[in-house]
Amino acid sequence: MNRGTVDLVIGGARSGKSRHAEQLAQESGLSVTYIATAEVRDAEMAARIAHHRASRPAHWRTLEAPMALAETLHGAANANTCVLVDCLTLWLSNLMLAEKEAEIDTLLDILPKLPGKIILVSNEVGWGIVPENALARRFRDEQGRLNQRIAALADNVTLVTAGLPLMLKHTPLPPTA
Amino acid sequence: MNRGTVDLVIGGARSGKSRHAEQLAQESGLSVTYIATAEVRDAEMAARIAHHRASRPAHWRTLEAPMALAETLHGAANANTCVLVDCLTLWLSNLMLAEKEAEIDTLLDILPKLPGKIILVSNEVGWGIVPENALARRFRDEQGRLNQRIAALADNVTLVTAGLPLMLKHTPLPPTA
Amino acid sequence: MNRGTVDLVIGGARSGKSRHAEQLAQESGLSVTYIATAEVRDAEMAARIAHHRASRPAHWRTLEAPMALAETLHGAANANTCVLVDCLTLWLSNLMLAEKEAEIDTLLDILPKLPGKIILVSNEVGWGIVPENALARRFRDEQGRLNQRIAALADNVTLVTAGLPLMLKHTPLPPTA
Numbered sequence: 377m378n379r380g381t382v383d384l385v386i387g388g389a390r391s392g393k394s395r396h397a398e399q400l401a402q403e404s405g406l407s408v409t410y411i412a413t414a415e416v417r418d419a420e421m422a423a424r425i426a427h428h429r430a431s432r433p434a435h436w437r438t439l440e441a442p443m444a445l446a447e448t449l450h451g452a453a454n455a456n457t458c459v460l461v462d463c464l465t466l467w468l469s470n471l472m473l474a475e476k477e478a479e480i481d482t483l484l485d486i487l488p489k490l491p492g493k494i495i496l497v498s499n500e501v502g503w504g505i506v507p508e509n510a511l512a513r514r515f516r517d518e519q520g521r522l523n524q525r526i527a528a529l530a531d532n533v534t535l536v537t538a539g540l541p542l543m544l545k546h547t548p549l550p551p552t553a
Numbered sequence: 554m555n556r557g558t559v560d561l562v563i564g565g566a567r568s569g570k571s572r573h574a575e576q577l578a579q580e581s582g583l584s585v586t587y588i589a590t591a592e593v594r595d596a597e598m599a600a601r602i603a604h605h606r607a608s609r610p611a612h613w614r615t616l617e618a619p620m621a622l623a624e625t626l627h628g629a630a631n632a633n634t635c636v637l638v639d640c641l642t643l644w645l646s647n648l649m650l651a652e653k654e655a656e657i658d659t660l661l662d663i664l665p666k667l668p669g670k671i672i673l674v675s676n677e678v679g680w681g682i683v684p685e686n687a688l689a690r691r692f693r694d695e696q697g698r699l700n701q702r703i704a705a706l707a708d709n710v711t712l713v714t715a716g717l718p719l720m721l722k723h724t725p726l727p728p729t730a
Numbered sequence: 731m732n733r734g735t736v737d738l739v740i741g742g743a744r745s746g747k748s749r750h751a752e753q754l755a756q757e758s759g760l761s762v763t764y765i766a767t768a769e770v771r772d773a774e775m776a777a778r779i780a781h782h783r784a785s786r787p788a789h790w791r792t793l794e795a796p797m798a799l800a801e802t803l804h805g806a807a808n809a810n811t812c813v814l815v816d817c818l819t820l821w822l823s824n825l826m827l828a829e830k831e832a833e834i835d836t837l838l839d840i841l842p843k844l845p846g847k848i849i850l851v852s853n854e855v856g857w858g859i860v861p862e863n864a865l866a867r868r869f870r871d872e873q874g875r876l877n878q879r880i881a882a883l884a885d886n887v888t889l890v891t892a893g894l895p896l897m898l899k900h901t902p903l904p905p906t907a
Binding site for chain 2: 505512
């Protein structure tokens with residue numbers, strides 16, 4: 377079996393990165409599994425998640441993985457499936473709150489071995505002034521490192537600004553026989 | 554009459570986006586009308602505005618539109634004019650303070666119908682850590698959505714970093730007969 | 731003697747810009763002098779600096795220039811050397827604390843005259859919400875202006891995102907005889 381491909385879609389808040397990733401999933405022609413990393417903590421969050429879900433195609437399968445992302449990806453990925461993870465930023469935030477950062481290495485270990493198409497959405501958070509809050513500083517360091525590590529192993533990396541994609545890394549598909 | 558073109562110029566604070574937009578206006582060869590959205594609230598603001606005005610060509614016409622941007626654009630746009638709006642970020646901030654967000658839809662409705670050349674300057678504000686302030690969070694959501702909506706209908710979108718333009722979207726001019 | 735070249739490498743926090751700049755220095759084939767602008771103020775800073783130094787090739791020469799950067803560059807630059815300055819953001823911060831911003835003009839005056847290869851690393855800090863802190867607002871204005879001024883005179887400018895370089899400005903080498 378061929379190994380799959382990993383796409384990373386990054387951008388600022390409200391940059392249109394999720395919508396771009398959803399379009400990539402749609403265009404893959406594969407059946408789509410959506411992995412949400414948001415944890416439902418209150419009614420506002422529940423409403424926001426329901427709103428997002430309603431905007432996605434009804435036939436997409438949805439899984440939740442606030443922390444056990446590697447395990448959920450391992451179960452969901454196969455050669456005929458596109459798995460869309462939205463987003464690594466909430467996942468990283470969940471891990472840091474729970475002091476389970478070891479999950480990061482587990483994800484990076486498994487990612488290159490997964491079959492099918494994997495699309496990961498993540499935030500750029502380090503383009504402002506140094507935050508006064510120490511936890512915020514640690515988070516932006518961890519997020520920056522995570523984005524670098526995923527980008528290094530990803531086949532394609534797209535930066536989305538005002539809804540417009542900019543290809544930062546692109547691996548051509550191998551020629552078909 | 555041909556419809557006009559819409560250019561969006563985005564970038565961070567002190568990225569050189571205003572100066573780039575001014576250069577685009579100059580190079581258009583059209584007569585230029587400058588629409589300022591800043592509201593003069595204090596002496597510091599007045600000094601800053603006077604400083605900016607002094608740096609622009611003296612023959613440019615200047616209008617002020619802290620909120621009624623669609624109406625001002627409608628009055629100013631014509632086939633022989635380049636209208637430069639600087640900037641959508643102050644305008645959005647004025648609208649939110651006055652709870653007049655309905656103006657956004659009015660602008661988006663009129664923009665594609667205007668003749669001549671329209672250049673809009675706007676800030677990217679969503680590339681940092683989530684702000685602790687709730688109003689700041691709402692503002693960056695609204696600004697991000699606005700930039701996406703304008704970019705979707707614009708002919709050209711340029712991201713400016715350290716004074717250097719990067720074309721994110723480009724629509725070639727139709728061939729001349 | 732031919733004049734040298736100036737490369738500016740910019741990016742957000744933890745974007746991989748330092749590592750990219752180090753790779754450029756390595757690939758230059760020249761002997762490398764590293765100018766650190768960080769001032770050792772406490773044990774945490776000392777540990778961080780030691781960690782960074784250990785990650786660089788042992789044969790690189792290291793100089794420190796928390797403020798007198800133009801003078802240090804003038805002493806270090808020659809036709810057979812690549813001088814890597816990391817970073818302008820800490821240097822600017824040191825200058826502002828000491829009210830020695832006049833050093834900025836001194837640097838901009840000397841930069842285009844230096845022989846050999848100069849690589850400067852700097853942060854993008856203006857892509858977030860306007861900071862509430864007045865000093866932070868002033869810093870991001872100064873940093874944005876500095877990046878624009880350096881970019882205007884640099885031969886090459888690279889924006890690094892998630893470790894991936896994007897060339898914003900490129901000056902081809904003159905043809906060899």
